[in-house]
Amino acid sequence: NAGVTQTPKFQVLKTGQSMTLQCAQDMNHNSMYWYRQDPGMGLRLIYYSASEGTTDKGEVPNGYNVSRLNKREFSLRLESAAPSQTSVYFCASSEARRSYGYTFGSGTRLTVV
Amino acid sequence: QKEVEQDPGPLSVPEGAIVSLNCTYSNSAFQYFMWYRQYSRKGPELLMYTYSSGNKEDGRFTAQVDKSSKYISLFIRDSQPSDSATYLCAMIPSGGSYIPTFGRGTSLIVHP
Numbered sequence: 001n002a003g004v005t006q007t008p009k010f011q012v013l014k015t016g017q018s019m020t021l022q023c024a025q026d027m028n029h030n031s032m033y034w035y036r037q038d039p040g041m042g043l044r045l046i047y048y049s050a051s052e053g054t055t056d057k058g059e060v061p062n063g064y065n066v067s068r069l070n071k072r073e074f075s076l077r078l079e080s081a082a083p084s085q086t087s088v089y090f091c092a093s094s095e096a097r098r099s100y101g102y103t104f105g106s107g108t109r110l111t112v113v
Numbered sequence: 114q115k116e117v118e119q120d121p122g123p124l125s126v127p128e129g130a131i132v133s134l135n136c137t138y139s140n141s142a143f144q145y146f147m148w149y150r151q152y153s154r155k156g157p158e159l160l161m162y163t164y165s166s167g168n169k170e171d172g173r174f175t176a177q178v179d180k181s182s183k184y185i186s187l188f189i190r191d192s193q194p195s196d197s198a199t200y201l202c203a204m205i206p207s208g209g210s211y212i213p214t215f216g217r218g219t220s221l222i223v224h225p
Contacts, residue, residue, distance in 0.1 A: 040121070042217035043201070090156050098211045100145045104156030
């Protein structure tokens with residue numbers, strides 16, 4: 001099915017461990033985004049990539065890095081995981097930065113212990 | 114105060130009821146208004162989009178924007194148990210980064 005694919009779906013990390021969340025879209029979209037969703041906080045933007053080769057910080061970038069590997073793929077890395085990074089992470093894409101509609105993946109549930 | 118306020122609920126209604134979901138906002142630059150539906154353990158999906166003020170209808174769903182009051186609504190007619198989900202509003206300002214600001218979402222439960 002066309003859309004946004006995220007891997008892994010679930011992950012448990014120990015404090016201080018690192019990991020990379022993978023995201024790929026097959027809709028030929030130019031812009032991609034990483035959000036985290038926490039109870040009572042809604043969706044908060046971590047980083048986004050308006051087009052291949054560019055990345056920008058969102059509302060909550062501290063503790064994260066991103067790589068826009070190519071037009072299809074946008075990865076999120078946690079270098080040294082902290083319990084505060086326990087969350088559900090969503091990748092999204094849109095045709096362009098000025099598009100109003102985003103297509104979201106199914107999410108990665110991350111627990112840091 | 115957050116730019117976009119949305120009551121988290123839960124809102125529980127019987128099947129067949131008319132549901133009204135609402136968001137208020139403080140940024141008068143918001144021009145594009147969206148509603149997303151999010152089922153449990155899934156990503157949000159775009160439900161409806163409106164530009165500036167007015168109404169937009171799509172089947173059982175009607176989106177309404179009142180810019181003078183900084184208030185948007187989503188109405189669901191003849192609600193079904195399959196409508197049980199969290200509904201998030203999102204808004205984009207004219208100009209700037211075009212990054213949407215999301216509400217926290219309202220949990221809706223439609224019971225048979």
